[in-house]
Amino acid sequence: MSDRRGMTLIELMIVMAIVSILAAAVFPLSRMTMTRAKELELRRDLRVVRAAIDKYKDLYDQGRIGQKVGGNGYPSSMEVLVEGFPSDSEPGKKIRLLRRIPKDPMTERGEWGMRSHNDSPESTTWGGEDIFDVYSKSDETALDGTKYSEW
Numbered sequence: 001m002s003d004r005r006g007m008t009l010i011e012l013m014i015v016m017a018i019v020s021i022l023a024a025a026v027f028p029l030s031r032m033t034m035t036r037a038k039e040l041e042l043r044r045d046l047r048v049v050r051a052a053i054d055k056y057k058d059l060y061d062q063g064r065i066g067q068k069v070g071g072n073g074y075p076s077s078m079e080v081l082v083e084g085f086p087s088d089s090e091p092g093k094k095i096r097l098l099r100r101i102p103k104d105p106m107t108e109r110g111e112w113g114m115r116s117h118n119d120s121p122e123s124t125t126w127g128g129e130d131i132f133d134v135y136s137k138s139d140e141t142a143l144d145g146t147k148y149s150e151w
Contacts, residue, residue: 106138
């Protein structure tokens with residue numbers, strides 16, 4: 001029997017059991033890694049959009065954007081931040097604060113929850129006057145135990 005080649009059924013079953021155990025241990029870790037990556041992307045996207053809104057407000061307060069009667073200095077839509085708006089201090093120049101509206105990585109859609117300056121901080125509906133804040137529309141819970149919509 002010294003010229004016997006190959007593996008027996010028992011050996012194959014043992015190898016399959018070991019591979020299954022390793023796969024079962026790796027799957028939750030890879031899933032958590034993907035969730036962490038999405039959370040980092042969400043934090044970054046929220047930071048970028050909120051920074052653009054704050055920059056718009058600063059430009060409005062400095063008088064570099066046409067001030068509207070009764071306006072409070074926040075953009076009327078997110079598209080304004082992408083398409084740009086004319087600068088009052090530099091005629092003929094358009095100011096763009098975002099290259100594109102990022103997609104919400106948690107819902108994987110281009111929709112964000114928005115609050116206007118007159119909405120309450122807990123509001124889940126947008127008043128429509130302006131954009132004071134953005135948040136994720138996801139109802140899921142983050143790894144730290146908070147809701148993504150509260151970020």
